[in-house]
Amino acid sequence: METLSEAYKEHTLHLRHIIPLDFSSLPSLPDSHAWSLSNDDYNNNTFPFNDDDDASSSSIPMIDLMDPNAMHLIGHACETWGAFQLKNHGIPFGLIEGVEQEAKNLFSLPTQQKLKALRSPGAATGYGRAQISPFFPSFMWHEGFTIIGSPSHHAKKIWPTDFQHFCDLIEKYEKQMKILAERLTKMALELLEISEEKRKWVGGNNISGAVQLNFYPSCPEPKRAMGLAPHTDTSLFTILHQTQTTGLQIFKEGKGWVPVHPNPNTLVVNTGDLLHIMSNARFRCALHRVTVNRSRKRYSVAYFYSPPIDYVLSPLNVHSAARFRAVTVKEYFSIKAKKFGEALSLIST
Ligand SMILES: O=C(O)CCC(=O)C(=O)O
């Protein structure tokens, strides 16, 4: 089966954009990882907001999936923020905790062991820096591990005799996340009045899904470092579990960088470029980034959900002129891998 990995094949990266720094023994921030963030940028001078902003308009909405009105609340959140927090999402707490623990185990391994699963140039899966690294002048304070389909190929390299537990948990997690993503997608497509014919793929087995484990080590100079640089996700929806350490921020026009405070038993959902395209820009794709901190390590687990790679994304059923030309999922992934922030404007009509 063709998977998302295909879209990265023509886009080979230099090894310096793949091999992470060995963060374990650094007394200070190397120049290669220094960002010139102004104090205001870091502290986001627009936050807290004006007095006339109430708390509910100053942070992404919290939505209860059991709420009978959930679909409309989700639609509103996608229109205004491109993101929301989700409770009563149905993913067993023990499973989330288990995957979090696996991520902690993985990233605390000695560098040499992690490098056995290094992502190869032109590949999408394995251990390494963020895929967006080449588009920024400085490196990020981050290590990642990307999984598409079964994690066993890479897991066997890291733990030759002991990979099964990791694989079982990740596969269970992927299955549960897929089910949740399907529920959200059905609601979004219903709100967009997408035809039955164009919705048939939802619930099928050839969707494009990926799991991304992220690690942000504690950092000697957090104000001059960046965990993950500003980006939008190449997905329809991204469902994120973050540990209880702040860092994730979403950019909101007129407000600046807004923190997404971790809440126990709550997942963060954001819309990605693909839903932005399908909705003819009615749903935002949230620009987000991650800051780091001095004493606490931060972990997150992202699940990216997208239609099958040959699915044609086109702003259908819209009441105004299409703002994007039709592209397949695979074509869009490959444009994004090569052109990053320009991808949406490159397919604009
Ligand atoms: O670590 C986070 O909170 C966000 C991760 C993220 O944005 C990503 O993996 O695309």
Ligand SMILES: [Fe+2]
């Ligand atoms: Fe992201």
